[in-house]
Amino acid sequence: MAEQSQLMKGILEGCILSVLARGESYGYRVVERMRAYGFDDIAEATVYPILTRLEKKGALQSERRLSTKGPPRKYYALTDAGRDALARFEESWSETAAIVGRVLKEKSHETGN
């Protein structure tokens, strides 16, 4: 269970880096975009700690900007370290996806489906 949650944490981190690679954004916009990609149940409760962790690791940098709708909003953007981390994630994800794909394909051949 813990391994599964670690795996999910890594996947979400990678996806958030990828979303932010397309342009800087703030917390709720990131949640919206993640939902649009199919992470239906994702909420700020999950995304905000990940954004904070990525910022502490140096993968993101943030800037507060005035908002007309409330307190200043924190906008996140990728740093060079973040771009490197995203490249590593894309590479390791491609390998993992290929391996899992092969395993599942073989299983469906064996069962004749």
Next chain:
Amino acid sequence: MKQATRQTRWLIFISFLVSVSLIVTLVTYMAARGISSSRELWFVIGMMALSVVVFAAFTIIKLYRGKYARMLDVPYFAEYEKARDALNVAELSQAERREVKEDVLSMLIDAQKQGRSAQDVTGGDTDAFISRIRGAFGYRSTFVFNACSSVQFGIFLVSFLQSVNYMRMGGLTPFFESGLGLIMLIMYVPLVFLIYPLLRSAVRRQKPILMAIVLVVYATLFIGLIIVLDNTAYHVAWVRYILDTDVAVIFSWTMVIALAALAAIAQTIKWVLRQRSLRML
């Protein structure tokens, strides 16, 4: 100022009970012991006034909503309040706390405008949400980390109480001789290492009743123990020694330096633990 949340009402009620209890205790003390000098009278009156002022200030702080928090309706403010209270006892720096509070507020305002529930933002479990944020900042709730916090709290408590005692004596007794009862110092050990972490946990988990119960039970047990020892075992030499002896913990400048050094060491250990934790993120 909008309608108070359930949590606010509870906290104000508990704060009111604590203030009333303190005043009743002081009045009982005055009635039982009599007032032998105007200095003592002024001290008691001062403590009563302080109790009322602290209660009034606490109530105003709890009811006051900042510029942006005023934009929240009650269910959203209730969620913000839970997060804010949990953050206030979280092991974060002041700047980090302020930053996270602002972010949570901003997220709740967005949620309210988009018609999503407040629980959508925090996931419905504020304690877990704040714990994840603490983790993201590199803080870990380890035994050593908490022990260091307790040591710092203990140093603050002893310094504060010795200062109060010094003022109670009207400055007639030198500060380094303004001792506290040995029995009180013994009481502070479980208070610092057991009750204090328990209270922080109760605040973080939004359990104001548990907080009040812990305080009342501990005070009752302690006072009960003193009464029992006083009535049944006062003839025993070591019991008499514990009950009657005053000890000035801060008895010299060397001790001041030693305690400051201890607090600094505790802070350094916490800093090292945090840095290690940040590297593991």
